[in-house]
Amino acid sequence: MSKVWIKDIAFYVPERKVTNDEIIEAHSLKMKAAWIEKRIGITHRRWASEDQAASDLAVEAAKKLNLKSFKGSIWVSTISQDYYTPSTASIVKAKLGLTDDLPAMDVNNACAGQIFALDCAVSRLKTNDENEALVFATEVRSRFLNMKDRRTVFLFGDGAVVFHLEKSDDAPGEVEWCICKTIPSHDLEILVPDGGSQNPYKEEAEKFHPYIKMQDGEKIFQATTESLLDIIDEALSKNNLTVDDYDYYVFHQGNGAIISKVCDKLGIPSEKTWVNFGTYGNTSSASMGIALAEAHKLGKIKKGNRVLVMAMGAGFHIGMASIKWGI
Missing domain, CATH: 3.40.47.10 (Thiolase/Chalcone synthase)
Structure with a gap:
């Protein structure tokens, strides 16, 4: 029986590093960076540039994979979607230059979303004649933060990751x-x-x-x-x-x-x-x-x-x- 395995994996984080001190100073918060590091366990995070949307981060991650002959479904887990509609998955597919008509779908299950998307993608591969799929998770949470809310502003960063799934009888993984x-x-x-x-x-x-x-x-x-x-x-x-x-x-x-x-x-x-x-x-x-x-x-x-x-x-x-x- 064919197995579905992670054939390749890649991630991307934006270049901009944002320190605790930078957030404190920019928003006049009465806090100490050392306290945040000790209490929360974070020194810095990556935030996207103004011209980067969730789909852009996903595409940057995908560029690190060999997708020249890719033909399969696309699943994008995100709660930072580019627009309410259309789906971010459809935008990612277009930006990757894929021209087939296989489905591209968003999954909105917050931090657990990529595993839910992985479950859906694996199930689809096991029940039809497709042989591969891409499972993304991409987030630009920095756009959805109240910069005065000390409970959340230090916690979140931006980034994207992609799994390239393949169905194969002799897969070395599963x-x-x-x-x-x-x-x-x-x-x-x-x-x-x-x-x-x-x-x-x-x-x-x-x-x-x-x-x-x-x-x-x-x-x-x-x-x-x-x-x-x-x-x-x-x-x-x-x-x-x-x-x-x-x-x-x-x-x-x-x-x-x-x-x-x-x-x-x-x-x-x-x-x-x-x-x-x-x-x-x-x-x-x-x-x-x-x-x-x-x-x-x-x-x-x-x-x-x-x-x-x-x-x-x-x-x-x-x-x-x-x-x-x-x-």
């Missing part, structure tokens, strides 16, 4: 399985309150809030940690696996403290996971993939390794995938 869940009890803990049909545009600027908002940071921390531990336990038990059966773990880079707590609870040593939140920030749905791509680039993940990737995001969505690394 996306073994995905688990995707939505837990409705935390659906509005993280949200952008205004700009949709629930709260449309208001001319009174002070009443319009098209920025990301976190309702209760401590509640989000606890819910995320508990949900991650639960889904890992469920997945390992269901597949008769243990923590030691995996060579490497890659988490959504939303908060370094959450990653540390989960690893401590499960007994995962630091050398078996990669954390780049401190230099890229939370790039939302792109963060897990960027961490995976960077760990591969640095030789942390090797051909034949078994890797478990996880992400969770507003909604409350949580996703996990087991990957036999074939690159």
